[in-house]
Amino acid sequence: MATTTHFACTLCGKCCHDLKLPLSVDESLVWLERGGTVQVLTEAIPWPAEPAADNGPAWHKRRRSFAAKSGVQPIRVIVTLVAAFDGPCPHLGADMRCAAYERRPRVCRMYPAEVNPYVRLAPVNKACPPEAWALKHPVLEHAGRLLDAETVELIRQSRDADAQDQGIKERLVASLGYSTAALSNEGYVVYAPRPATALEALRGAASDASSSSPNRAPSDWTFISGQPGTIEALLSIEAKAIHRLHLEGSAFRYLG
Ligand code: SF4
Ligand code: SF4
Numbered sequence: 001m002a003t004t005t006h007f008a009c010t011l012c013g014k015c016c017h018d019l020k021l022p023l024s025v026d027e028s029l030v031w032l033e034r035g036g037t038v039q040v041l042t043e044a045i046p047w048p049a050e051p052a053a054d055n056g057p058a059w060h061k062r063r064r065s066f067a068a069k070s071g072v073q074p075i076r077v078i079v080t081l082v083a084a085f086d087g088p089c090p091h092l093g094a095d096m097r098c099a100a101y102e103r104r105p106r107v108c109r110m111y112p113a114e115v116n117p118y119v120r121l122a123p124v125n126k127a128c129p130p131e132a133w134a135l136k137h138p139v140l141e142h143a144g145r146l147l148d149a150e151t152v153e154l155i156r157q158s159r160d161a162d163a164q165d166q167g168i169k170e171r172l173v174a175s176l177g178y179s180t181a182a183l184s185n186e187g188y189v190v191y192a193p194r195p196a197t198a199l200e201a202l203r204g205a206a207s208d209a210s211s212s213s214p215n216r217a218p219s220d221w222t223f224i225s226g227q228p229g230t231i232e233a234l235l236s237i238e239a240k241a242i243h244r245l246h247l248e249g250s251a252f253r254y255l256g
Pocket of ligand 1: 015016017021089090091092093097098099100101104105108
């Protein structure tokens with residue numbers, strides 16, 4: 001039976017705490033220019049061949065990733081830029097209203113809708129309290145379809161930006177010397193550059209189209225995992241892989 005989800009924001013402010021808030025490149029520049037912190041999350045997936053035409057989730061990943069290699073293995077790397085903060089967002093006022101309301105990131109505007117077309121909207125996965133989902137509220141989604149045109153448009157813009165930003169993200173991680181990634185769906189490698197370093201590198205990557213040549217050599221990446229079976233499988237296809245326990249002293253951390 002088709003499900004219907006009703007929703008109205010209660011302004012509880014829970015969704016503005018303890019976040020890694022995914023941002024586009026343009027949004028990351030704004031966030032950094034306002035004195036915020038942006039982290040770089042990396043994940044990667046072996047990519048021996050292009051997926052079948054009907055494999056929607058794989059094409060979704062392809063669209064938001066760039067080609068690289070790990071040892072002899074072709075891979076694709078997904079880089080996610082996130083505004084990171086513990087506790088309340090730096091823009092959250094004492095009245096639980098957003099002080100950056102007019103320029104808040106898209107992901108804030110569309111919450112609690114999902115940007116990934118292969119993730120179902122489930123109230124249980126959201127920070128919103130039960131009263132936000134009461135039947136008396138307007139319908140947010142029916143039979144898997146969002147009804148609010150503005151939210152639908154924001155999601156479209158967000159997915160397009162994600163695809164368009166790949167070249168800039170590839171240049172960004174190259175300029176910062178980042179070349180380790182978690183296996184996609186298993187975790188993330190988290191790099192936390194100083195804000196001034198991130199801003200300078202991101203500005204440089206956004207303005208430099210010179211390394212976008214299709215003839216450039218693919219960058220060489222190392223997988224990080226907490227699973228011995230994953231490491232064994234990656235090594236068996238001649239990819240590079242290291243157990244997370246061997247990361248002492250590295251410039252990144254592993255988030256499983
Ligand atoms: S930018 Fe505004 S809406 Fe987004 S997390 Fe911060 S306070 Fe909340
Ligand atoms: S958690 Fe949900 S109800 Fe609370 S402020 Fe965020 S969107 Fe609104």
